[in-house]
Amino acid sequence: xxxxxxxxxxxxxxxxxxxxxxxxxxxxxxxxxxxxxxxxxxxxxxxxxxxxxxxxxxxxxxxxxxxxxxxxxxxxxxxxxxxxxxxxxxxxxxxxxxxxxxxxxxxxxxxxxx
Amino acid sequence: xxxxxxxxxxxxxxxxxxxxxxxxxxxxxxxxxxxxxxxxxxxxxxxxxxxxxxxxxxxxxxxxxxxxxxxxxxxxxxxxxxxxxxxxxxxxxxxxxxxxxxxxxxxxxx
Numbered sequence: 001x002x003x004x005x006x007x008x009x010x011x012x013x014x015x016x017x018x019x020x021x022x023x024x025x026x027x028x029x030x031x032x033x034x035x036x037x038x039x040x041x042x043x044x045x046x047x048x049x050x051x052x053x054x055x056x057x058x059x060x061x062x063x064x065x066x067x068x069x070x071x072x073x074x075x076x077x078x079x080x081x082x083x084x085x086x087x088x089x090x091x092x093x094x095x096x097x098x099x100x101x102x103x104x105x106x107x108x109x110x111x112x113x114x
Numbered sequence: 115x116x117x118x119x120x121x122x123x124x125x126x127x128x129x130x131x132x133x134x135x136x137x138x139x140x141x142x143x144x145x146x147x148x149x150x151x152x153x154x155x156x157x158x159x160x161x162x163x164x165x166x167x168x169x170x171x172x173x174x175x176x177x178x179x180x181x182x183x184x185x186x187x188x189x190x191x192x193x194x195x196x197x198x199x200x201x202x203x204x205x206x207x208x209x210x211x212x213x214x215x216x217x218x219x220x221x222x223x224x
Contacts, residue, residue: 056210
């Protein structure tokens with residue numbers, strides 16, 4: 001158990017809908033990272049927050065947004081969902097602001113868009 | 115930007131044999147190279163990492179080597195065991211983010 005929690009574990013929804021994925025980092029970690037894992041593209045970095053502020057951005061679609069709250073939990077919002085958004089979404093956390101330290105991954109949320 | 119290529123995509127070995135997974139990166143400014151292991155139904159977990167100021171690092175049966183000139187790094191697992199079966203990801207750090215390879219599915223047969 002990494003200490004990172006993600007909810008829900010599974011999510012099934014329809015195209016065009018909006019969903020919110022939630023992540024609670026390990027106690028004491030200030031950084032939260034979001035990754036998308038699809039079968040054909042491996043792990044793709046989406047976005048990082050550090051202590052409430054956006055720190056780094058990957059190839060995150062404009063339909064996706066995230067935020068980190070004062071209690072350090074984070075939410076990833078996915079809107080106007082398409083079939084291609086079906087994937088595993090992982091949250092990871094770390095103590096430092098920089099990504100060149102160990103990241104602790106949660107168990108993931110499996111999103112299925114029908 | 116950085117691009118990390120990983121080979122092979124699948125690897126099958128007999129228990130007790132060695133396994134080697136190789137990655138290449140494109141940006142010479144990359145300076146941190148972790149390896150993550152992902153077991154079925156779980157999130158990735160760091161197993162070893164190396165920074166650009168060293169050429170090799172070992173941790174029991176696992177070792178990583180880095181060749182900065184050739185821009186490639188490799189994961190070596192010796193005396194493989196069935197519990198080593200998993201998907202392994204290499205990554206390179208560049209401009210505030212980790213870029214992951216596409217993964218290697220390792221199967222260790224008893």
